[in-house]
Amino acid sequence: MDNVSAPEEITRYYQLRVDVDQIFICQGADPESLRRRRPDIIRLTEEVLEREWHLVKPVLLSRYYPVSSFAEGTLFLEGGGRLTGPVITQNLSVAEAVVVLIGTVGPEIDRRISESFSQKPSYGLAVDGLGTATADALLEEAKRVIQQQAEARGWRLSRYLSPGMVGWEIQEGQKQVFSLLNGEKIGVDLMFSGQMTPQKSISGVLGMGSRVEQPTGTPCEFCSVRETCIFQKRHQDKS
Numbered sequence: 001m002d003n004v005s006a007p008e009e010i011t012r013y014y015q016l017r018v019d020v021d022q023i024f025i026c027q028g029a030d031p032e033s034l035r036r037r038r039p040d041i042i043r044l045t046e047e048v049l050e051r052e053w054h055l056v057k058p059v060l061l062s063r064y065y066p067v068s069s070f071a072e073g074t075l076f077l078e079g080g081g082r083l084t085g086p087v088i089t090q091n092l093s094v095a096e097a098v099v100v101l102i103g104t105v106g107p108e109i110d111r112r113i114s115e116s117f118s119q120k121p122s123y124g125l126a127v128d129g130l131g132t133a134t135a136d137a138l139l140e141e142a143k144r145v146i147q148q149q150a151e152a153r154g155w156r157l158s159r160y161l162s163p164g165m166v167g168w169e170i171q172e173g174q175k176q177v178f179s180l181l182n183g184e185k186i187g188v189d190l191m192f193s194g195q196m197t198p199q200k201s202i203s204g205v206l207g208m209g210s211r212v213e214q215p216t217g218t219p220c221e222f223c224s225v226r227e228t229c230i231f232q233k234r235h236q237d238k239s
Contacts, residue, residue, distance in 0.1 A: 005063065005064060005065045005066065005077070005078050005079045005081075006063060006064040007063070008061060008062070008063045008181060008182065008185065009061070009062050009063065010059065010060070010061055010185065010186060011059070011060045011062070011142075012057070012058070012059045012060075013058040013059070013060065013138060013141060016058045016134065016137055016138060016141060017137075018049075018130070018133040018134050018137050019049075020042065020045050020046055020049060022133040022136070022137065023045055023049070023126070023129040023130055023132075023133045024045070024129070025133075026129060026132045026133040026136050027125075027128075027129045027132070041122075041126075044122060044123065044126055045126045045129070047126075048123065048126040048127055048129075048130055049130060052109070052112060052127055052130060053130070055106070055108040055109045055112055056105045056106065056108075056109055056130065056131070056134050057105065057106035057108070058103070058104075058105050058106075058134055058135075058137075058138045059103065059104060059106070059186045060101060060102075060103040060138060060142050060186075061101070061102045061103065061181055061182075061183065061185055061186045061188075062099055062100065062101050062102075062142065062146075062181075063099070063100050063180065063181055064097060064098075064099050065077040065078060065079065065081060065097060065098050065099075065100065065180065066078040066096065066097045067092075067095050067096055067097055067098065067209075070092075070093045070094075070095075073085070073086070073088070073089050074088075075088055075092050075093070075095065075098070077098065077180070081179065081180045082176070083098065083176050083205065084176070085167055085168040085169070085172065085173065085176075086167035086168070087161055087165050087166065087167030087168040088161070088167075088168065090167065091158050091159060091161060091207060091213075092158060092161070092205070092207040092212075094209060094211040094212060095158065095207030095208060095209045095212055096155065096208065096209035096210065096211075096212075097155075097207070097208050097209065098205050098206065098207050098208070099146050099149075099205065099206045099208070100177060100180045100181050100204075100205050101139075101142055101181075101202065101203060101204055101205065101206070102177065102178070102181050102183045102186065102188050102196075102201070102202070102203045103135070103138050103139065103142065103186075103188075103201060103202045103203075104135070104186060104187065104188050104196075104198050104200060104201035104202070105131055105134045105135050105138065105198070105200045105201075106187070106198060106200075107187060107197075107198045109127065109130070109131040109134075109198070109200055110131070110197075110198045110199050110200065112127050113127045113128045113131060113199075131199075131200035132200060134200065135200045135201065135202055138202065139160070139202050143157075143160060143206065146206055146208070149208075150208040153208070154210065155208045155209050155210055155212065156208065156209070156210070156212045156213070156214050157206055157207070157208050157212065157214075157215075158206055158207035158208065158212050158213070158215065159206075159215035160204055160205075160206055161204050161205050161206070161207075162202070162203060162204035163176075163177060163194060163203060163204065164194070170193075170194035170195075171192075171193070171194040173194070174190055174194045174196070174203060175190075177203045177204065177205065178190045178203075183196070183203075188201050188203075
């Protein structure tokens, strides 16, 4: 496995769970403050979590690629793939391997969000938060597993890099990710804009190696809207 790329792997996270606090944090809200000021919102979100969870079907597609070389801002992978961009240079130039990820919580939650917003916007907002929190939890669980795999080799894991970060333009970054993984295997399609369908989907890469720098800070420093974003708390809580 260290010398050749592994086959694509599909993992279905049937045991993944989120709670009400995670939903609020992913919406940029403070759960404790809401409990004091808006108990009605708490009750509504609890109702959504109970009634709509069956629509959430988290699944992850991943693939391990050894790195063959790095030159002139491009990371060359075994098998002919490549990753390029300033954020790749900054974080992965000394990586010995990368894991490429595409994940989704499925299309059914997207449809429920659309239906709910047209009927009761507050309910739709809570369903949207459920989808976002589950996609976030899917990524965190994937990172936890890959961290263990890196440590088993005596390697460190890079920060998670996702198309759309500063230094990895979304359209170009997504093209690179989807050239390395067939998202259609789990029902994820890439649009011309660089957005994915279903909307509650994730994509990105993690590097690993003996000289990879352990991440410090939060992903917010690579975000183009970090000065005005209301969602920074979700990353601060994980740092």
